[in-house]
Amino acid sequence: DDGVLQDVRFVQLLNRYGIKGTFNLNSGLMKTGFSWMHPNGMEVKRLSPARAQGLYAGHEIASHTLSHPYMDSLSREEILRQMQDDKASLEGMFSTPVRGFAVPFSYYSDLIADCARESGFEYARMSEFSGSYVPCRDWYYWKTGIYHIQPQLTDYVAGFLNTDQELAVCQIVGHSYDLDAENLWGTLELICAAVAAQEDVWSCTNLELVRYLKAMERCTLSDGHIHNHSDQPLWFEIGGGPRMLLPGEEIQ
DSSP: OBOBTTHHHHHHHHHHTTOOOEEEEOHHHHHHTOEEEOTTSOEEEBOOHHHHTTTTTTSEEEEOOSSOOOOTTOOHHHHHHHHHHHHHHHHHHHTSOOOEEEOSSSOOOHHHHHHHHHTTOSEEEEEEEOOOOSOOSSTTSEEESEETTSTTHHHHHHHHHHOOOSSOOOOEEOOTHHHHHTTOHHHHHHHHHHHHTOTTOOOOOHHHHHHHHHHHHTOEEETTEEEOOSSSOEEEEETTEEEEEOTTOEEO
């Protein structure tokens, strides 16, 4: 979240291990060069639009509102402005569609979810964390998997890598400046290396996950036949091994 200077090093870390990320940005604060002082005395600086150009290639750009406000006291009109202006600004800045949203701070409501839908987002990520590997069922009430500064982080990742759950999702959320502030770079690199070493883990952005699981919901199973009605390849375990089902394909 936030689009800060430490994202440069963090993107390099992700790219080294072939892991994808979703970066939730505040275009208004990027344009003004906003900064603040961390409790440990470190100045946290936003990336400028010029510095961010090209940085997030291969990853997802998502909205985090225009100016990172507390949203509990905002009117519907102001929430829509924060979302829609940020979306349009980011799309112009990065020349890519912006289809995801992450709420700033911890407040969330039905109004925010409704505004996210109206603004054209395909999902909205909440700040509340679940600690679960179960995929989200309502993409406008998407609870965070875990935060990177939580003490159970390594246990959460280890549990994911060893789960026998048929479809498990591991989502780590946070701010790259905390990797400096809390000296967590080594921990995150170990996690990236462990995830990258697993052949049965698919690393994807938030939007890719949403679209994949929506595509799965469009499949039908009838008389021992699986039919992929979506527009993207899907994977199934058939006969004890993985099998890719192409768009429109049907197999027995």
